[in-house]
Amino acid sequence: MTDADAKQQVHPRSHQRSGSTSQSSSQQTWRYAVAGLSASLVGLGLARFSYTPLIPALIAAKWFDPSDVVYLGAANLAGYLAGALAARTVAARIGAVRGLRAMMLLATLSFFASSTPVSFTWFFAWRFLSGLTGGIIIVLAASVILPHISAARRGIVGGVIFAGVGLGVAASGTLVPLLLQQGLQQSWYGLGVLAGTLTLVSWWNWPAEAKADTVSSQRAKHASPAARGLLVQYGLNAVALVPHMIFIVDFVARGLGQGIAAGSHYWVLYGLGAIVGPLVTGHLGDRAGFGPALRAAFLIEAAAVLLPTVSTAPLSLIVSSVVVGGFTPGIVPLVLGRIHELVPHSIEQQRTTWSHVTTSFALFQAAAAYGFSWIYAQTAGDYLILFALGGGAVVLALAIDLALPLATRKA
Numbered sequence: 001m002t003d004a005d006a007k008q009q010v011h012p013r014s015h016q017r018s019g020s021t022s023q024s025s026s027q028q029t030w031r032y033a034v035a036g037l038s039a040s041l042v043g044l045g046l047a048r049f050s051y052t053p054l055i056p057a058l059i060a061a062k063w064f065d066p067s068d069v070v071y072l073g074a075a076n077l078a079g080y081l082a083g084a085l086a087a088r089t090v091a092a093r094i095g096a097v098r099g100l101r102a103m104m105l106l107a108t109l110s111f112f113a114s115s116t117p118v119s120f121t122w123f124f125a126w127r128f129l130s131g132l133t134g135g136i137i138i139v140l141a142a143s144v145i146l147p148h149i150s151a152a153r154r155g156i157v158g159g160v161i162f163a164g165v166g167l168g169v170a171a172s173g174t175l176v177p178l179l180l181q182q183g184l185q186q187s188w189y190g191l192g193v194l195a196g197t198l199t200l201v202s203w204w205n206w207p208a209e210a211k212a213d214t215v216s217s218q219r220a221k222h223a224s225p226a227a228r229g230l231l232v233q234y235g236l237n238a239v240a241l242v243p244h245m246i247f248i249v250d251f252v253a254r255g256l257g258q259g260i261a262a263g264s265h266y267w268v269l270y271g272l273g274a275i276v277g278p279l280v281t282g283h284l285g286d287r288a289g290f291g292p293a294l295r296a297a298f299l300i301e302a303a304a305v306l307l308p309t310v311s312t313a314p315l316s317l318i319v320s321s322v323v324v325g326g327f328t329p330g331i332v333p334l335v336l337g338r339i340h341e342l343v344p345h346s347i348e349q350q351r352t353t354w355s356h357v358t359t360s361f362a363l364f365q366a367a368a369a370y371g372f373s374w375i376y377a378q379t380a381g382d383y384l385i386l387f388a389l390g391g392g393a394v395v396l397a398l399a400i401d402l403a404l405p406l407a408t409r410k411a
Contacts, residue, residue: 028207029157032145035205036161038198039100040329043137045168047107047130048076050191053176057184063117075124076131077369081362083135088355096140097206103133103140104199111192115185139358142336143351148207152286154340155293158333159282165329166274173268227342227353229404233397234335234357235364237298237327240305240394242368243386244270244324247376251383256312269318270325277326282333290337297334298398301327306391309384368393 055069064072083103090099110130114123142161149157175194179187248270253263285293304323307316335357343349372386379385 029149029153030160031205032148032207033157033160035202036141036145036157037164037167038202039104039137039141040162040164041167042104042107042164042195042198043134044165046171046191046195047110047134047168048080049165049168049172050176051076051127053172054180054184054187057180057187061184063184064120064123068120072120072123072127075127076134077362077366079128079131079133080135081131081359081366082128083132083137084139084355084358084362085135086132087136087139087358088352090136091140091351096144096209099136100140100144100206101199101203103136104195104202106130107133108192108195108199111188111195115188115192135358135362138332139351139355142332143347143354144209145207146336146340147347147350151340155282155285155287155290155333155337156279157282158285158336159278159280159330162278162329162332163275165332166271166277166325169271169274169325169328170268173264173271224342226404227339229400230335230338230342230353231357231360233298233400234331235360236393236397236400237301237331238361238365239368240301240390240397241324241328242365242372243305243383243390244321245328246369246372247383247386248321251308252317255381255383266317266321269321270328273322273325274328274330277328277330278333280326281330282337285334285337290334290341294331294334294338295398295401297327297331298394298401301331302391302394302398305387305394308387309391 051073055073058064058069059066087099090096090102094102107130110126110133113126117123142158145161146154146158176187176191179190182190249260249263249267251263252258252266253260281293281297284296288296300323304320304327307320310316336354339350339353339357343353368390372389375389376382376386
């Protein structure tokens with residue numbers, strides 16, 4: 001047999017093995033992505049956003065007074081902050097994958113526990129716990145999955161993971177009203193069944209946890225100026241999102257006098273943007289690099305948040321709602337990818353940095369929610385000031401990003 005004959009026989013088998021390995025790796029990647037998407041949908045999408053359309057029903061059924069309902073909504077945000085702070089401890093005690101499974105089970109249980117108004121304290125505790133699950137999930141899910149994903153695909157896989165948040169926003173405007181036709185208690189049951197199903201779907205699809213890496217204590221202790229700047233930038237981005245998240249429906253309904261139905265239409269558009277947003281930004285990060293993609297995102301987001309201050313024409317409001325909705329979860333894969341660029345060698349340090357920026361986001365978001373509500377009351381309902389402040393916050397985030405390289409060079 002000649003060398004050429006031998007090559008002809010060996011090469012086809014070699015290509016076959018290579019193709020099989022590639023296909024197996026691709027299937028594994030998307031199994032992980034589905035697990036992450038299910039977790040973000042349960043812990044953030046459903047646990048947080050499904051509560052908003054349930055508020056009128058809770059009041060109408062006399063489960064709680066209107067003032068109590070507001071505090072119950074705030075309990076979820078407080079729980080989210082606590083979860084972001086506790087995530088690393090949970091991962092260290094029981095392991096990240098076990099922690100994720102436990103949080104999805106706890107979120108599922110919270111829906112069933114909320115199906116009966118035992119007392120305000122009971123309901124508050126479960127709303128707090130539902131927020132806690134979201135905070136832990138958003139810190140751990142991506143940090144468990146992304147180390148197993150090739151650098152070229154981290155953006156799009158991160159986008160798929162956090163598309164669950166957008167699906168939750170969309171479900172809040174579509175699925176929940178359908179469930180409410182069956183009754184308030186049945187709505188909680190329906191959400192619980194959906195969350196339980198997603199928990200089962202994800203259960204065996206999580207990757208094995210990567211071993212803790214060994215990095216020098218010097219590197220682990222000192223974050224770069226860019227990483228520290230990212231904490232502030234991500235927090236400012238949270239401020240920019242608040243005017244649309246809280247006020248856009250009311251702005252259209254009462255501020256522009258177009259009614260609740262018209263306001264709800266813009267919330268649906270916001271939700272549609274939130275589904276597509278992380279997929280688009282994740283793909284952009286893979287193609288252009290996460291640093292440039294993040295700067296472009298800040299610029300586009302600033303224009304979209306500020307747009308209502310320039311024009312309240314239907315087209316302007318549509319563009320503003322869809323784009324800001326897209327960046328609500330869409331900024332997440334960009335920040336995650338940027339962390340992997342800034343901290344390339346340490347999985348543990350990546351998780352720590354991501355936990356810190358998530359905590360920053362939660363703090364800035366809670367402060368902005370209360371601060372903007374106070375400003376709204378003090379200005380007799382001037383919505384445009386809120387959009388201007390939100391746009392200014394993300395412009396400041398962009399300015400910090402552009403100034404950091406200059407400051408580092410001078411130092």
